[in-house]
Amino acid sequence: MPGGVNSPARAFGAVGGTPLFIDHAEGPYLYDIDGRRFLDFIGSWGPMILGHAHPEVIEAITLAAQRGTSYGAPTEAESGLAEQIIEAVDSVEKVRLVNSGTEATMSAIRVARGATGRDKIIKFSGNYHGHVDSLLVAAGSAAATLGVPDSPGVTVGAGKDTIVLSYNSCEEVVAAFAEYPGQIAAVILEPVVGNMGCVPATPEFLACLRRETEKDDTILIFDEVMTGFRLAFGGAQERFGVRPDMTTLGKIVGGGMPLGAYGGRADIMDQVLPVGKVFQAGTLSGNPVAVAAGSTTLRLLRDDPPYEQLESRGQRLAAGLDRAATDAGIPHQVQQVGSMMTLFFNPDSVHNWQDADRCDRDAFGRYFWGLINEGVYMPCSQFEALFFSCTHTEAMIDESIEAAAKVLKSI
Numbered sequence: 320m321p322g323g324v325n326s327p328a329r330a331f332g333a334v335g336g337t338p339l340f341i342d343h344a345e346g347p348y349l350y351d352i353d354g355r356r357f358l359d360f361i362g363s364w365g366p367m368i369l370g371h372a373h374p375e376v377i378e379a380i381t382l383a384a385q386r387g388t389s390y391g392a393p394t395e396a397e398s399g400l401a402e403q404i405i406e407a408v409d410s411v412e413k414v415r416l417v418n419s420g421t422e423a424t425m426s427a428i429r430v431a432r433g434a435t436g437r438d439k440i441i442k443f444s445g446n447y448h449g450h451v452d453s454l455l456v457a458a459g460s461a462a463a464t465l466g467v468p469d470s471p472g473v474t475v476g477a478g479k480d481t482i483v484l485s486y487n488s489c490e491e492v493v494a495a496f497a498e499y500p501g502q503i504a505a506v507i508l509e510p511v512v513g514n515m516g517c518v519p520a521t522p523e524f525l526a527c528l529r530r531e532t533e534k535d536d537t538i539l540i541f542d543e544v545m546t547g548f549r550l551a552f553g554g555a556q557e558r559f560g561v562r563p564d565m566t567t568l569g570k571i572v573g574g575g576m577p578l579g580a581y582g583g584r585a586d587i588m589d590q591v592l593p594v595g596k597v598f599q600a601g602t603l604s605g606n607p608v609a610v611a612a613g614s615t616t617l618r619l620l621r622d623d624p625p626y627e628q629l630e631s632r633g634q635r636l637a638a639g640l641d642r643a644a645t646d647a648g649i650p651h652q653v654q655q656v657g658s659m660m661t662l663f664f665n666p667d668s669v670h671n672w673q674d675a676d677r678c679d680r681d682a683f684g685r686y687f688w689g690l691i692n693e694g695v696y697m698p699c700s701q702f703e704a705l706f707f708s709c710t711h712t713e714a715m716i717d718e719s720i721e722a723a724a725k726v727l728k729s730i
């Protein structure tokens with residue numbers, strides 16, 4: 320495998336050294352093949368909000384697998400999951416299940432273009448929407464320019480209809496609509512960014528996006544692959560009270576199995592085949608084993624909502640990390656929303672990619688490896704938010720703060 324990994328974020332490229340190879344996981348802990356135990360603050364990059372190997376999720380997966388792992392035909396279970404999503408996420412009237420977050424955003428963009436008959440889309444630098452060609456552009460640029468591909472193999476043509484703007488800048492959005500009236504199919508964003516570290520949208524920015532898109536009949540897409548079922552049961556849109564036209568989901572919705580979803584207004588979703596003409600399909604879409612994991616996860620989250628507990632533990636961790644970095648005399652910012660957060664090695668607060676890009680990456684690398692030695696597994700990049708689960712107790716949060724305090728004094 321290139322680099323020994325199946326997804327580059329795992330390769331420790333940003334911090335150096337060799338990635339841990341994992342043997343198994345349980346609750347808040349990962350165990351590597353050398354028999355060491357780590358308190359896990361990645362949670363498989365988002366999905367594991369209930370902790371690893373939750374007994375009810377594992378039982379549901381087992382029972383589903385015993386009934387056959389794929390049929391390529393409709394099941395009651397996938398209709399059930401669709402209903403759970405629609406019930407949870409207020410703006411979603413119809414939904415389609417896919418196999419990953421990337422598939423969800425790729426499909427949502429296609430449907431938005433099909434529904435509006437327009438080509439252009441707006442995305443924001445530092446926002447990651449999976450490895451979709453048209454969205455893999457200028458993730459590091461803050462200029463209001465037409466997208467330049469971030470990766471060899473993405474053609475100039477694939478990026479030419481992508482307008483990349485600076486996150487949290489209403490002026491740039493207003494200017495883009497003035498420059499391309501009636502031409503913008505969709506605006507897509509992470510309502511709280513996890514993929515340049517934790518950077519929340521301001522309420523003013525979200526209100527601006529809702530207003531400007533409505534004025535021009537442009538489809539507003541919330542990419543809630545990370546935030547969905549994490550910041551509230553109904554996602555960031557519930558937390559901030561903003562109603563997008565379309566929503567993409569992944570990570571938690573699959574309960575640790577490969578599953579994503581996209582949905583939204585019924586009139587938009589009815590553009591999709593077989594009702595409408597926009598083509599989107601999948602041999603394993605609605606896979607019964609993945610649906611069992613997702614459906615059980617959503618049921619547990621609905622029946623016993625952990626969100627207040629996650630928020631208070633998040634605030635406790637954020638305050639502890641802030642104190643530890645202050646005591647160590649390190650210029651920093653802690654940005655936190657619920658169970659997502661980042662300790663930025665940056666003297667100024669981070670509102671967009673330009674701000675994030677000024678972080679001291681070397682200090683972060685030393686912090687990361689210091690914590691590994693203390694048995695704490697943080698995201699291996701300054702530009703990835705940490706996550707924790709319902710199984711992370713207050714005592715574990717406090718242990719992690721102590722470990723961070725020790726490491727920060729020595730870097």
Ligand SMILES: *Cc1c(COP(=O)(O)O)cnc(C)c1O
Pocket residue numbers: 419420421422424447448449450509513514542543544545569570579
């Ligand atoms: C992880 C992520 C994706 C991509 O999902 P995959 O399942 O990795 O394809 C898309 N959007 C956001 C906001 C994400 O965090």
